Amino acid sequence: MTRIAGKSICGGISSREYLSKGIGRAGIAMLEAEAFPPGAAVVLDVLSANPRGERFWRSVGFVPYAVNMRKMNEERSGCIMNLRMPEPASSREVSTYIRNRLIAFNSSRLPEALGSRYEEIDLVQRDADGRIVGGILSVYCWNWIEVDILWVDDACRGQGYGSALLAAVERAAEERGCTFVKLNTFSFQAPAFYKKHGYEELAVIDNAPLGHRHYYLIKPLQHEGDRKY
Numbered sequence: 001m002t003r004i005a006g007k008s009i010c011g012g013i014s015s016r017e018y019l020s021k022g023i024g025r026a027g028i029a030m031l032e033a034e035a036f037p038p039g040a041a042v043v044l045d046v047l048s049a050n051p052r053g054e055r056f057w058r059s060v061g062f063v064p065y066a067v068n069m070r071k072m073n074e075e076r077s078g079c080i081m082n083l084r085m086p087e088p089a090s091s092r093e094v095s096t097y098i099r100n101r102l103i104a105f106n107s108s109r110l111p112e113a114l115g116s117r118y119e120e121i122d123l124v125q126r127d128a129d130g131r132i133v134g135g136i137l138s139v140y141c142w143n144w145i146e147v148d149i150l151w152v153d154d155a156c157r158g159q160g161y162g163s164a165l166l167a168a169v170e171r172a173a174e175e176r177g178c179t180f181v182k183l184n185t186f187s188f189q190a191p192a193f194y195k196k197h198g199y200e201e202l203a204v205i206d207n208a209p210l211g212h213r214h215y216y217l218i219k220p221l222q223h224e225g226d227r228k229y
Helices: 023-034 051-059 092-108 161-175 191-196
Strands: 006-009 041-044 063-065 068-072 118-126 132-141 144-152 180-186 200-206 213-220
Touching (some): 180 191, 191 200, 191 213
Antiparallel strands (some): 063 068, 200 213
8 A cells, every 4th residue: 555655565576486586676676666755654564473584674774663664765786686677567366466475475374264364344324315424444463353444424524424434343343253443544534533443542643634633533432352263
C-alpha cells in the first residue's frame, strides 16, 4: 500500500533456494529509489515468529520503531552486480502468488488451527429508506481482526452509525475468540472517535501524509474467548 509520505511494505518473500543471494536487498533498493519525497520513511511489520526476517531487515538498515521497523530513505549510488533487477509485478496473479507464498510461510510457523484462520468481514449500514450510509471492511486473521476501512456518509455522522459498525466488528472478534482489534487512522479522520471507544495508541507517524499524522490503534478484548488453538 503506497502512502503519500513514503512506502509501506505489506509482504515479501524469496524462494528458499534463493535466500542469501541478494534478491531481497535488490527489491529494497528499488523500493527506496522510488520512495518520495526525499527523506520519506519506508515502514513495515515483521512477526516475532520470523527471526530470520527480522535479522534481514536490521541488516539493511531498518530499526525498531514502536510496533514497526523503518529506515529513512537516503541518496544511493552504484549498482547491484550479477542480479537481474526487480521489475513490476506483471499481473494480479503474480501479486497473489507472492502474497500466498508469504501466507504459506507464516502458516508453517503457527499451530495449524491458528494458521488457517482468515476471513474477510465486510458490513454495510443502511438508513430507514434502505440507502447505504456507512460500511466497515475488516479482516479476521489468526487471533485478531484488523479494520481496514470504516466510512459513514457526512450527512449521517453523529447519529451512531459508526459506533454501530465498530461494535458489530468487535462482536465478531469476540465470537471468534480474538484477543484484540487493531486499526489505523489519520489525524484528519477519527482518532478521537476510536479512543472514545476504548482504542489505545500504539504508534504515530508524523507527516504521513505531509502536515498530518498517521495513528495505529489497538483495543484489547476483555473476555475469556477461545484461547486454545
